[in-house]
Amino acid sequence: MLSTDDYLAIYLTLQLAATTTVVLLLICIPCGWWLANSRWRIKPLLEAIIALPLVLPPTVIGFYLLVMMAPQGVIGQLWGGLFDSTLPFSFTGLLIGSVIYSLPFVMQPLQNNFERIPKDLLNAAATMGASPLDRFVTVVLPLSKTSIITAASLGFAHTIGEFGVVLMIGGNIPGETQLISIALFDRVENLQYQQAHILAAGLMIFSVVTLVLLYSLNSNKRGGSIWK
Amino acid sequence: MLSTDDYLAIYLTLQLAATTTVVLLLICIPCGWWLANSRWRIKPLLEAIIALPLVLPPTVIGFYLLVMMAPQGVIGQLWGGLFDSTLPFSFTGLLIGSVIYSLPFVMQPLQNNFERIPKDLLNAAATMGASPLDRFVTVVLPLSKTSIITAASLGFAHTIGEFGVVLMIGGNIPGETQLISIALFDRVENLQYQQAHILAAGLMIFSVVTLVLLYSLNSNKRGGSIWK
Amino acid sequence: QSLRVAVAANFKPALELLQPEFERQTGIKLRLSAASSGVLFAQISHGAPFDVFLSADVDRAEALETLGLVVAGSRQTYAFGTIALISKQADRTQDELITDISNSAVGRLAIANPQTAPYGVAAQQLLSCWQQQAVFARAVRGNNIAQVMHYAATDTVDIAVIAQSLWPGFNRVVQQPWYLYPVPSDCYQPLEQQLVILQSSRNTAAAKRLVAFLLSAESQQVIAGQGYLQAQSQTR
Amino acid sequence: MEVTPLLSADITLPLANFALAAEFTLRDNSITALFGHSGSGKTSLLKVLAGFDKTPGNNVRFKGQPWQDQQHFVPCHRRHIGYVFQQPQLLPHLTVLDNLRYAYRRRFHDDGPSIEELCRWLALDDLLSQYPGSLSGGQQQRVAIARTLASNPALILMDEPVSALDADSREEILNYLEQLHRRLSIAIVYVSHNIEEIHRLADDVIILQQGKIVQQGPVLELANLLDSPLHGRQHTLLEAEVCHYDSQWQLTTVNIGDNQTLQLSSHPTTIGHRLRLRIPASNVSITLAGGDNSSSIINYLDARIISIDEDDRGSALVRLDVQGQPLLAKLTRKSVHQLQLTPQQQVVAQIKGVAMLSDQARNISDASTL
Amino acid sequence: MEVTPLLSADITLPLANFALAAEFTLRDNSITALFGHSGSGKTSLLKVLAGFDKTPGNNVRFKGQPWQDQQHFVPCHRRHIGYVFQQPQLLPHLTVLDNLRYAYRRRFHDDGPSIEELCRWLALDDLLSQYPGSLSGGQQQRVAIARTLASNPALILMDEPVSALDADSREEILNYLEQLHRRLSIAIVYVSHNIEEIHRLADDVIILQQGKIVQQGPVLELANLLDSPLHGRQHTLLEAEVCHYDSQWQLTTVNIGDNQTLQLSSHPTTIGHRLRLRIPASNVSITLAGGDNSSSIINYLDARIISIDEDDRGSALVRLDVQGQPLLAKLTRKSVHQLQLTPQQQVVAQIKGVAMLSDQARNISDASTL
Ligand SMILES: Nc1ncnc2c1ncn2[C@@H]1O[C@H](COP(=O)(O)OP(=O)(O)OP(=O)(O)O)[C@@H](O)[C@H]1O
Ligand SMILES: Nc1ncnc2c1ncn2[C@@H]1O[C@H](COP(=O)(O)OP(=O)(O)OP(=O)(O)O)[C@@H](O)[C@H]1O
Ligand code: MOO
């Protein structure tokens, strides 16, 4: 039914989605907080640039990323100078692509959330001697739990489902850069509808189960919401 | 530089993105509110189902939508019974596809936002004689302005950039279902890099300008934030 | 009067070349929808309103015929696709090319995905013919032949197996020089590309005129100039 | 004949550490004070009356109609009530003026105050274009009160409405509430920790303890219970009729029983009006001799000692009876012994006349600014 | 010799309708009351001191170190202050206990109260596992106070900390604050609308009006300014030394000037301690004769009339001088005329002894529960 390549693809997809989500959170939590508090004039421009990956078709983003990651490209030269490897067709390349592509989906909900943390709550923590970092960790993050979960699930799911970008920069090498979304797409393209159905159903069931667990956990836990 | 087909595609894209955004808001604002307030046991399942379009590759979603919209499909039969037209390869079909595909990006931020509207603020409005609908319109919506803008911009941008779904259900018919994302994709596929760059740059500039305007409007306006 | 033509991506440049002449001759406007053959097949089998379908292979045209979606007897071969090797190095002999291929690192050789693209099958045949099956596993796969061109155009690979029909367009856009090495046709099966007129067409007459035009000697000449073999050149 | 109460409630509601269990009625056109320690369930009770809490098992009837019981639930916006929250809860996206208009446009009856009147009276004119986020705590509370009045409800629930206000603003608002409740047929439930406020405003009192009602009834009867003996503060609360006004000296004479009168300086009063008076026990002294022309004390009442309670800090609380009207006096234990006071003894209670003015008399006609 | 003040501030801050412009100093180990109408800028002032507002142009120095000026800005978390907000601002994701621990773990000095002590004293034991969302308004305020004390700051800024509390809780908290400020070397800035609280707690007062300081100085000097003559409430605030304690009658005798003493019933006091006394003007009457054995009034002071101010409601405020100590008496205008009182006249002021107990004397040793 499913080939070893398919299993490899599933494994790789989960690995990529998980890593991407982690990287995205690591980027977006601090940057979102910074954006939420910044009064810089340039802020709307930054926000617009972050939103850009939304408006370009994934394949096109993939194409431009490929251009940049190619050995002579901007990123490629930089990378080549630092490491003895090339980005395209590597896991790292895929990761970079996924992160850029999913960035707005994680950044925007987080920033939006951060903008709503009541200032006086942070002031209260400050009077108790909590430094900005301390406040961020002990007040901002716990109060943002729901949003972080929403943002992470958007990011994770989107990485699983994305395929234009990774197809382009990944090169679809089985066991290295072939992802489940591509395998599924291949089946459809190739009129192997039966296998496509199986893969799609598997993906959906997995996602539904994961998401249901996530959402029920999230709605059961009390005390995490600021405004009850 | 750009052909008439390209202009048609731009026009069609904007029309589709705008319509999709409007439809999405019309769906997600009430549903998101309902979800935010529901204590139904099934809620996490519903939430997971809404998030599903995220995990399937767009082309695959497009494929299944195509299957369902085909005259013999579930939706297709229903539609055929009501109207004397077919869904796939029509603007309506594209619209339905885009709406389904972008649903989670609009629903999740909105629901998340609605969950944070302080209950006592609504109670206060109720004591002044505001019915639930009245409260929704005069309290919930204004307090959700930022989130609605975020959600709408995610939805709009995503519809502009999306192409897997519309390629599949739209059929890429110039002047009818060919969108800018597909046109751009075509240029890239056909190695017409020059035109692709122009289209991509145009799309990006348009988006950046729109988004910058949107975001600066949003950040300038005072009094819209609940927790300052 | 217009015709909606679903055309496999690889043939679109050739068809666009022929389009003005056809429109001038007949006054029938062509509206081209290009996608991969697989996508087009899925769409047509679900009611896409095309008049003519130019597939990149035989299978999908045949499958539509089996489904009874085509005008009986309309399935015909309109061209044979050929492949070629491109390399960044000039003046390589065939043996040198084979050595280059066998020495290529992971991700330095690009071919189309045999599972989705007919050109991928041909490429696979070529590799077997040259005893390079092992290389196949570490090759970069474009999901269609156009993607293979992107890899070459961005210099992320050193060698690629491409559709010869795409070479002129490719050569126009690349900055770094690439070199074309035609491949002996005995190493792979040229790709037979078939067309069908769709049952649902409301303009079968015009569709037939297009088919006739494509199969005309003049058109075939043009097609051959685009890196295809003429439909009549091979008989099965 | 039983009069149907304005509102009758039987409430059972589980809270964090105990359950609210309260059965009570509100009289029409009355102010009922809800009194109790922090956390005793006052806010929770108001929220049930307002219809915020749909927990089943509560019965509330208003003017004979069920607001909630097994079968019915009238939602909050159809109860036509006003609610002043403990935290102001202004609509943050509307300016002060728009907050007021929000209520005014949806007002329940047309005969209420206009926005202009409310602004004038609550001194909101300078704030109208501000957003709630830039108001001070007290300003927010004033806007919240004005908003509630703008919707002109039939029953107002107020949760410590003036706790964040300075004395002057508080005074004006209390004055207005008195007026309001007399002019319009309106009932008010008023949560307050301030005994003076309750003494002044309330007709009835409900005392809550750990979710249970421990006392309820007219404030004149329960006044002593509200005083906390711990802090040495006791008062006599009484209502008396104006029987004379001396315009030369601006002295009002009130009748508090057969031939027993009190004089208090005040704005002009109308004969026949009833005034509420509050006499701190510490303002009452006892003398065995009669009146004394050389002292500025002008009120001397014949009284009988009912009981004497000594505490451990040198004070004694003497309960007196003045022609049926109870009166409390706080003395030193030493005085009690020196004067050899004993129950049933006839004495003269000296009350410093002006002391009574520390309460605004209830019916002073020009006390309002409206 | 000038003593460096604990804190000196020169603040200019534009607000919605006016600008805050305040220059003042705080003395070490003192309680400074911040008094003013709603919206006069009290909260805004505290926020600058706390370091929430980085608007330039403000100068604050603490113990000689700059907290903020042109060059410096010490952020809030390094100022080692405590802040009790007007709205409690508890961390909503932490239980009561964790809110306390949050502060305790980050406390500035080790010699402060433990969490157990705070819980016992503020009666929080039953609430420890609750989340702030399920606390009543007063409970939240108590937790907020406990939290601030747990971090054991050098300067506490309190914005109406007890406004939502009932009399008993309020009493205990005020007692504790008095203790605290005497035991530890701690300074407190205390915003309050409650004059009694200020009379009782404050050493110094700053009176704000529309963002400007209109008066500042020791509370004993400014006490009269705080009273609102509008409501007929005036007090004399004075400090006196205990010179005798009569344990039989639990009577404390204090000295308020050469040979002038007052008696008040109280818990045992220590000779030599200074007590703060508050005498409502309405508790003081004037007599031309001397003491009177047949009355329960035990305090008679020889006084000289300084001035007499009549109002339009039949009252007169008589300023008296008792051996240099000012004393206010509130009489009816009629009494003033009947007794033919005139300035410079020598009279006897009668003060009801027990009335003084309405204030807890400052140094009563067993008044605290700690
Ligand atoms: N964030 C703000 N921006 C602009 N003006 C403000 C802001 N917050 C308060 N104000 C204005 O500053 C003035 C002083 O407010 P502040 O909160 O300091 O008053 P307050 O003395 O604490 O009053 P209260 O006793 O009612 O709490 C008010 O007129 C208020 O409208
Ligand atoms: N949402 C809630 N869920 C569970 N328990 C609650 C909730 N809100 C309040 N309580 C608890 O119910 C009790 C009564 O709370 P309530 O707010 O009614 O007190 P209150 O009398 O208004 O006190 P305060 O004078 O301090 O405002 C408190 O012990 C409180 O902890
Ligand atoms: O169907 Mo194609 O021509 O392989 O892209």
Ligand SMILES: [Mg+2]
């Ligand atoms: Mg309460």
Ligand SMILES: [Mg+2]
């Ligand atoms: Mg304030």
